[in-house]
């Protein structure tokens with residue numbers, strides 16, 4: 483199964499959050515091919531072990547009886563590795579077409595439920611979207627034919643172990659194609675439907691809205707199925723359906739949020755949406771006075787902290803105050819606490835609003851200081867500011 487759901491619509495290289503994205507990408511670096519970095523997510527080791535175990539103890543002994551356990555393990559290992567190679571080739575299909583269309587693909591990661599091609603931005607037109615979306619399943623279909631042919635060759639050569647392995651690979655790849663054919667975003671089928679809707683009727687946002695609704699509905703179906711399976715005693719499969727369902731659901735929802743932000747935040751800078759000259763806490767103020775003079779009098783949950791020359795020191799937040807015992811408040815300066823917790827929560831005023839939104843959607847991070855070239859604080863921007871801006875535009879449009 484292969485919801486390569488998180489093709490992040492990353493902005494171009496000037497984006498200050500780009501490197502952060504990179505740092506969060508965990509996994510083993512495999513190598514570089516066609517300019518794409520390949521990674522194995524750590525979860526992959528768990529899932530490959532599970533696949534090998536299931537194949538060599540249940541599936542292959544059932545298909546082909548009377549072999550040594552070692553033979554089944556060898557079959558399981560070969561089948562599992564070729565299966566993951568198949569997923570990699572599916573992702574490579576998307577990626578090569580994407581690069582041909584001028585959209586770079588910095589990396590491909592093999593995750594626990596499939597591959598993830600990091601396509602650096604959303605296509606600008608439906609034709610490109612369609613080509614990229616079709617390429618992955620097309621590769622998988624070719625693999626189905628290829629594995630069937632190999633099974634046939636093994637059959638002719640009287641090599642039943644090979645027949646069993648290749649038949650399994652053919653059917654698993656076919657399953658991959660069928661799963662991805664479901665027309666819910668962010669599955670390939672959803673992207674294909676989105677491209678068609680986008681092409682033949684109303685804009686990108688409407689098309690994303692419809693297909694992400696289908697994606698969410700399908701994810702609920704998967705999760706319900708998972709619960710039914712668990713109650714039926716098949717907890718392993720049930721759990722898998724639950725995990726895949728919840729993964730799809732959040733990907734479908736965030737896909738729509740990204741479509742909105744693409745439509746309305748395009749070309750908008752943080753400078754355009756920030757609150758100018760916010761109330762600031764001086765860095766030299768002890769916490770007890772900061773609480774009395776700022777938190778209790780202005781009703782905000784976070785204040786920017788600045789030096790004498792308006793240099794930004796970080797955000798002083800209500801929740802970080804709680805980490806300091808109350809009796810120590812007179813001895814801790816606002817600047818020290820802000821620097822400890824939020825040293826990096828300032829962004830340049832020229833940052834795109836879309837990348838600010840991505841930072842602000844990180845849980846627990848509701849506001850950011852806005853800085854000029856000399857790192858002096860000139861404003862503040864909150865999650866609420868951006869979501870409000872998007873909401874107003876959405877309602878004006880409908």
Ligand SMILES: [Zn+2]
Pocket residue numbers: 484486572576618619662670
């Ligand atoms: Zn795909």
